[in-house]
Amino acid sequence: MGIPNGPRTWAESKKKRIDTLAASAGRSGRGEGAGDGPGGPATGEAGALKGAEGVSLLAAAWRRLRRNAVFLIGAAIVLVFVALAIIAPWIAPHDPAGRILVDQIRPSNPIPQPQPGFPLGGDSSGRDLLSRLLVGARQTLFVGVMATLGGLSGGVLLGTLAGAFGGPIDSLIMRIVDVMLSIPALLMAFTIAAMFAKPTQWTVIMAIAIVQVPIFARLLRGSMLAQRRSDHVLAARALGVKQAPIVIRHMLPNSFGPVIVQATLVIAGAIIDAAALSFLGLGNPDDRSPEWGQMLGKAQEFFNTFPHLAMWPAACIIVVALGFTLMGESLREALDPKSQR
Amino acid sequence: MGRPQSVPRRTAQAAGEPMLRVEDLSIKFVRRGQEPTIAVDSISFDVQAGQTVGLVGESGCGKSVTALAIMGLLPPRGNRVEGEIHFDGTDLLSLSDKQMRDRRGQELAMVFQDPLSSLNPVVPLGVQVCEVLERHKGMRHGAARRRSAELLDKVGVPDPTRRLDEYPHQLSGGMRQRALIAMALACEPRLLIADEPTTALDVTIQAQILALLKELVTESGTALVMITHDLGVVAGLCDQVNVLYGGRIVERADRFELFARPRHPYTNGLLASIPRLNSPRGQRLKPVPGSVADNIPWQVGCAFSPRCGAASELCRAEAPHLERDEGGAGHEIRCHHPVGRPSESADDARSAQDE
């Protein structure tokens, strides 16, 4: 299983990020209108919070989000899938790669039917469909999260450089970003993925990550520009604080709110894009480690005869993407100073 | 670490040379396709070591821009600065960005108007205070933290050690401004510029902050440039007062002289608009009529003339120069028709001399 505890780390960091966000939502939003990117005007003052004071803030923010049904539904969906992804190897009733039902496959009946012990039946290779779905959650979420983190890192770096320094660096970076944004995202992801001779899960991650870079770059640049004009940055400069700590300590942390919102929304898109790549055969060809998009692709030839084979992974993709989107949208709303007034 | 804890103070310049000498400072904002805005027009003033100097005037008269120019904090593009700003004999305008950065916080410091937005909302207060000490005094974190607590204690923040771990939004407005003053004075700068430091605060807090500033600068010998639109603030604080109008100094005198014998109609108007405890009940305050929007450019005539009761044709056609008022020591005014002291007004004195 080529995904060493990826989802686990992700789940933990996810939780931490939600905490941070919640804290920032608790403040009376006073941020600079940031983000000319698709992330919209979501603005916040997120940051590393610790100590007793942080807790009371967290509590206040959590109280607000707790009453937000949209957030709760989204968070519940995400948590269920994350939990399943983490414990999948232990709860999966069978080995997802084991061709246990292969003797039931006949030319007249290529798909093993649901039966005791195999509630969803088997796939065309005689492997347990339920086990594959469960373990597939792991792979799918891993690819979505890694691609988002990759895009976020690249985009945050480029956007920060552009916004913090301005001038020719800014112009150069933003022209590249404009060009990338002018190409339809999926088309670009297909092109990048197709450039690799041997597709693996990492080529998928890279293709999707690159597509997300300009989105984060724009968001960060807008936020940096607003920060650069802000009073607290002026005050820090009046104390002689150097450029690097100004950017790292006084500007970047004030952009975390919108970045987290954007990341949550991007994960949804990344999962769908990864599925699309797999579906078209640009994903990991090794089907011993299942992945929903790839399962969907394999189910193509049985669409008419055995639609449930495609329905299950498709439903999973849609629901998990919906969960992330609901969460992202409600976080954005909670962090938007305008919606609080 | 290697650096000494306190940098020895450079000794005062030769007698007569002030610590800060602003000379013919002009600041224009230029925008593509537009006439440049003259925000500050050939301003000169001095600040002696340890002195408190007021810059007074309505909103938009160029006070903040002057302060930012002294601090080297004007935006890098879109403006043109001319003149000289001598600090301890060095022209600050000729220094590189890095040289200015090393002086800010160390020798020159500034306190801004809005204490909430002047603090970074996502960083605990302690980190922000320590940052200055680590930056300029080379203190290690532990020492900086102890010193930060002392500094907060000194400016009257209760329970300073606990406050170090709090975030700005958890402090009251007055506490925030106290903390910002502590940060500005952390390295014992020689000059502190306070830009309307009490405007954003409650009235009761305002007096406390002013008293604190006065106490601190007196104790440490720091010179203070006090920027305000409120002559009431000046009355309790400043040794020397510069009244600005439309980017130029229109009157300059020491505090007692200015309040006893205001000569410029604008200064007079500002004084009349201060509420007084001993004025009869029910008497209305007299604001200066009109607004800065009525200004005419100084190039044409006296910028204040459209709002001035005493304005004549001369005022609208020719701008007066900043001239010594014969009556008061060091009193300077920029007016064709100064008010008050009719028997010994400048014109009379001059004609008396001529005879």
Ligand SMILES: Nc1ncnc2c1ncn2[C@@H]1O[C@H](COP(=O)(O)OP(=O)(O)O)[C@@H](O)[C@H]1O
């Ligand atoms: N960044 C800027 N760009 C253009 N004009 C500016 C800028 N900053 C200040 N000004 C102009 O300079 C003048 C003086 O402003 P300021 O010094 O802030 O006034 P105040 O005395 O209220 O502090 C104002 O007319 C203002 O419009």
Ligand SMILES: [Mg+2]
């Ligand atoms: Mg101002």
